[in-house]
Amino acid sequence: MKLPIYQAFRAALLHFLDDPENELEPLHTEYFPDGILLIKDGYVEKIGSAHELINSLPADCELIHYPEQLIIPGLIDTHIHYPQTDMIAAYGEQLLQWLETYTFPTERQFADQEHAREVAEFFLDELLRNGTTTALVFGTVHPESVEAFFAAAEARNLRMIAGKVLMDRNCPAYLQDTPETAYTESKALIEKWHGRGRLSYAVTPRFAPTSSREQLAKAGELLADYPDVYLHTHVAENRDEVAWVAELFPESRSYLDVYQQYGLLRPRAVLAHCIHLDAADHECMASTGSAAAFCPSSNLFIGSGLFDLHATKASGVRVGLGTDVGGGNYFSLLRGINDAYKVTQLLSKKLSAFQALYLATLGGAKALYLDDKIGNFAVGKEADFIVLNFKGTPLIERRLQHCQSLHDKLFAILMLGDDRSVTASYVMGQAAL
Template sequence: MPLTRKAYRAAILHSIADPAEVGIEASYEYFEDGLLVVENGQISAIGHASELLATLPADIEITHYQDALITPGLIDTHIHLPQTGMVGAYGEQLLDWLNTYTFPCESQFADKAHADEVADIFIKELLRNGTTTALVFGSVHPQSVNSFFEAAQQLDLRMIAGKVMMDRNAPDYLTDTAESSYVESKALIERWHGKGRLHYAVTPRFAPTSTPEQLTLAGQLLGEYPDLYMQTHISENLKEVEWVKELFPERKGYLDVYDHYQLLGERSVFAHGVHLCDDECARLAETGSAIAFCPTSNFFLGSGLFNLPMAEKHKLNVGLGTDVGGGTSFSLLQTLNEAYKVMQLQGARLSPFKSLYLATLGGARALRLEDKIGTLHTGTDADFLVLDYNATPLLSYRLKQANNIAETLFVLMTLGDDRTVLQTYAAGTLVHQR
């Protein structure tokens, strides 16, 4: 294979640490006139253009962007592929919303042609919004995952997904059994896990829709394949929390259900966690588990406000999730706009650098992939974006008033959306051009 080396010149910004741990100033690296060098799908150099240009061969192709910012690709730690067709569904809280909209929409994925079509739309939406890695729920049908991974593999994307396991408290047309969910998940793991940049996640939907037998087998899969992911939901809605207590009266609480079935661990990501208590946060942190913070969805479904300061106190890994279709946008920029408001309503602050961290390095740490994605360090995958300062007339005008990178970043996160993403690169290849 011939050596491919290219360079990209623009303002460059990436997170290098959690501001909650090192302070804001030490949490990021910014090059006002920066250069990013990409070789064979990986980043081989990053720095000031004035210093790096002299080190490059004379014939290297350099793309120079004016009025633009290069950042790492964004990481969505919680999203539902089969809910793409019902995003923005009116007027219900979680449990009614599942029965009224979600389950009928997910039932269509029994059809491979439908699964293929939606996987294509879904991946295009992710890339259009600058999301280069996502932790994805399929439907209960194995073909939903096959369709998604087939489409992701063609573009050499780093993606994680799993077939939903759901053997009770859902319509008959959408349930599997404890045994079939184990067998089908195992077949998907054997086919896809570790293939290219793809990873598999064991995916019980949430405690109320899985029998103890199914949760036992989910834990067994994690034991059989040590580097698998596990994704599910927790403590999203107060009625849901009460329902879990009724279904599992022998357990101390919602998290204890998952803990009992050995579903906590370094690659376990729990979506929402709006109503967690201190002890549960401590236990999640102790086991290396992570939370996906989904502010847009938590507002839309009236679920509540996630307590990020409590998670920070316990040094709990937190990523950001759009949670489409409970969330109403594929854009992590728009999701950060909502996250800021969640903190405001609790009398807390969310700095633009913490926001950048949550959408990039924080998500990578939640997924244990910080050696590969989430920053622009040399040796990492060349998954990055070019954000356009002139994407809309208002954004263009507003950014001309910005005095520093903190203000620029915050404006991008409040006024930005898919239009702001000029280009998206995955493993050094252009996968979206606005």
């Protein structure tokens, strides 16, 4: 009989039991200045103060100590494109021109599974180096891109969600599929990979302009045939895009309504950007259980607009944070939080450090309907977590000497942090970085 493997991680610990709301004295927050996270066979067994737990650890428990560091749940990226890794930080275009100039030529290369494998390995290394342990990921139209990504993620025991892009019009011929191949290729990938280990599949129409009505209907069939898979797409990112959708789908009330008419809005539907939506759209997303991926980096970098986080959440819509690489110009969700704060400031709102970190942890888990598995340190959760260094850079170390409250300390780390702040990333209790 195999004996359980216990590990105890000692450091400052911070996580959320629910939305802390936008307060400096937050609700639903647990913080232990000197805490222990006890892991049993890769799952959370117990969390508490070191003073209370240190003398009751199992006799064969390995104790790993990170003094002057902070352990938080692994970060969750709710929208990112792994094939766009090599075109990150591309110059000078807004969305529609950016796709034609940079995205489509780059994605053409992913018909080659060896190229896809090499990019996937680098991409996952980069996620983990930046503290991201779960992501919702676009592939390309090529099934090979998804095969390569899932194989790389499975080898690392990562909780990842990905899918093959569906795109049968308004794109280069070398990237087009058909309604029929979109269905059959996605079906084969779902049956091979969905629910295998920690992997899940997302039906992935790129966005409404690149899918015909017939293809959107096939996407709806896939969701009906496999009701526990995800739907991952874009909506209302750019005003020219919104106007184009209105021309292509004059029968629809709004851009979002296109997806609703084809049965694509539901729990586990995640729509990136959601910038140019109205109150009726927000109500539709909330009532269907769909989630928004807030991508401040790419929204600013491509010049798309400002996402109103407060109005979206007030409507009851689930919201997670995304980097949207390669439209976003970094992998770091700490930097994403930095930009999210600035976007809310431009909208004359506030975003506390607690609310911001919640978006990147438990909030992201809720957006992905994975909060029963990841997102905090509740007993029984999968032990994905990261270690943040209070001395990650000389500037952070100096700034923290002048912080009085937990909020001020956390805010400084989030505003000044990046990959240099991440000491380690753990996946199911095992070091992955």
